[in-house]
Amino acid sequence: MDIEIVDYMEMALNSAALAARRGEVPVGAVIFDSRLERVVANVSNQMIGRHDPTAHAEMLAIRAAGNMLGSERLVDCDLYVTLEPCPMCAAAISLARIRRIYFGAYDPKGGGVEYGARIFDQPTCHHKPEVYGGIKEEKSALLLKNFFEARR
Amino acid sequence: MDIEIVDYMEMALNSAALAARRGEVPVGAVIFDSRLERVVANVSNQMIGRHDPTAHAEMLAIRAAGNMLGSERLVDCDLYVTLEPCPMCAAAISLARIRRIYFGAYDPKGGGVEYGARIFDQPTCHHKPEVYGGIKEEKSALLLKNFFEARR
Numbered sequence: 001m002d003i004e005i006v007d008y009m010e011m012a013l014n015s016a017a018l019a020a021r022r023g024e025v026p027v028g029a030v031i032f033d034s035r036l037e038r039v040v041a042n043v044s045n046q047m048i049g050r051h052d053p054t055a056h057a058e059m060l061a062i063r064a065a066g067n068m069l070g071s072e073r074l075v076d077c078d079l080y081v082t083l084e085p086c087p088m089c090a091a092a093i094s095l096a097r098i099r100r101i102y103f104g105a106y107d108p109k110g111g112g113v114e115y116g117a118r119i120f121d122q123p124t125c126h127h128k129p130e131v132y133g134g135i136k137e138e139k140s141a142l143l144l145k146n147f148f149e150a151r152r
Numbered sequence: 153m154d155i156e157i158v159d160y161m162e163m164a165l166n167s168a169a170l171a172a173r174r175g176e177v178p179v180g181a182v183i184f185d186s187r188l189e190r191v192v193a194n195v196s197n198q199m200i201g202r203h204d205p206t207a208h209a210e211m212l213a214i215r216a217a218g219n220m221l222g223s224e225r226l227v228d229c230d231l232y233v234t235l236e237p238c239p240m241c242a243a244a245i246s247l248a249r250i251r252r253i254y255f256g257a258y259d260p261k262g263g264g265v266e267y268g269a270r271i272f273d274q275p276t277c278h279h280k281p282e283v284y285g286g287i288k289e290e291k292s293a294l295l296l297k298n299f300f301e302a303r304r
Contacts, residue, residue, distance in 0.1 A: 052217040053212055053247040066203040073205065073254065087271055088247060091264070095205040105183060112243070116276040117269040119239055124261060124268040134160035 005102055008032055008080040009136045011042060013104070015057070016082045016143055019044035026143045027083045029057035030067040034099070035076040041065040050083060057081060058089035062096050073097045082140040086132060087112030090119035100130040104140025157254055160184055160232040161239045161288045163194060166255070167209070168234045168295055178234035178295045179235045181209035183217040186251070187228040193217040205243035209233060210241035225249045234292040236285060239264030245281060252282040256292025 008030050015028030024045040031041040041064035046055040058081050065074050074096045082104040085093060089145040090112040093101060103113070112119050115129060160182050167180030176197040183193040193216035198207040213246050218224050226248045227284050234256040237245060242264040245253060255265070265283060272280040 047224050051222050051224050052215050053218060053249075054206070054214055054244045055224075059206055062206055063204050066205060072199050072202050072203050076171060077267075086243060086247075087269065087274075088240050091208045091243065095238075095240060097205075098207035111276075117239065117243075117264075117271055117274050119269055122239075122269050137176075145288075 005080075005132075005135060008039070009102060009104060009105045012057075012080045012082050012140055013136060015042055015044040015142065016140070019046075019057070020143065020147045022046075022049060024048055026147050027057045027081065029061040031061045031074065031079040031098075032078050032080070033069065033074075033076055034063070034078060039058060040068045040077065045080070046060070054088065056086065056089050057084050059092055060093055062098075066096070075099065078102065079129075080135075082136070083144065084108055084111035084113050086110050086113070086118055087117040090117075094119060095123055097127050098129050100132065102132045102135045104134070104136050105144065106133060106137070157232075157284075157287060160191075160230075161254060161256060163191070163290055164209075164232045164234050165192055165288060167196040168292070171209070172295065172299045175199075175202060176200055178299050179209045179233065181213040182234040183213045183226065183250075184219065184230050184232070185217070185226075186230060192220045192229065206240065207260055208238065209239050211244055214244055214250075218248070220240060221271075227251065229252050230254065232287075234288070235259055235296065236263035236265050236267070238262050239269040239271055242269075244279075246271060246277055246279045249279050250281050252284065254274065254284045254287045256286070256288050257296065258285060258289070263292070
């Protein structure tokens with residue numbers, strides 16, 4: 001597997017681990033701008049801390065990258081996220097025109113890419129990124145499993 | 153029709169009209185907390201102004217209300233929005249546990265409630281609000297039509 005892809009997913013996993021320490025569901029996201037060759041966002045879940053149900057890692061990453069780049073379209077950008085995006089995040093990824101997404105664990109209950117609303121497969125979806133799932137899947141899933149087990 | 157509902161939709165329409173003056177697609181949203189009997193958010197689209205593809209009126213309203221109420225769940229809240237929510241916003245409404253949504257114009261191309269991904273009808277959707285569409289529909293649609301015609 002491409003070293004770079006694994007590296008960025010490791011970066012997202014580190015952010016996810018920090019979220020767990022704040023009591024947030026451990027999901028992390030990184031956005032890499034392929035034109036600038038720079039990471040333009042590296043964040044994790046903050047729903048509880050911000051009192052914001054929309055503060056999923058992917059949403060915060062898109063907002064941070066848009067702000068950093070001064071554009072509401074992230075056409076040269078790739079998103080790395082440790083969990084399959086939910087329908088909200090998948091739709092936001094489409095609106096942001098993100099080029100590729102790489103995700104870790106699959107999410108049959110909450111996902112919106114391979115499961116549920118399958119946002120990118122809808123005929124009304126205006127932009128479908130390339131999608132690569134299961135990157136560092138075991139590590140991503142273990143982080144979530146340990147988090148939920150510790151809170152029971 | 154219930155006077156209150158029309159009043160809150162008028163409030164959202166006024167916000168939508170202000171968005172048009174800033175060059176944003178004119179969509180406005182109001183959140184009313186039925187327990188506090190107060191409007192806790194009244195905003196409109198800011199995607200261009202904020203360089204943020206997620207800055208739809210509904211998303212900004214949910215974030216503002218969560219911040220105002222100090223909670224990521226808006227269980228006693230009703231959302232009034234001038235256009236049928238897209239899949240991103242519909243999924244966010246579900247995550248926020250909003251009680252009822254009232255929307256103006258239907259959106260066959262971009263909507264995610266009655267059209268497209270039909271977020272609330274997915275078996276994996278964990279919270280389905282009551283939905284009332286077509287409130288002040290003509291006025292909502294005319295605002296959008298005039299905006300796009302003027303920009304051609």
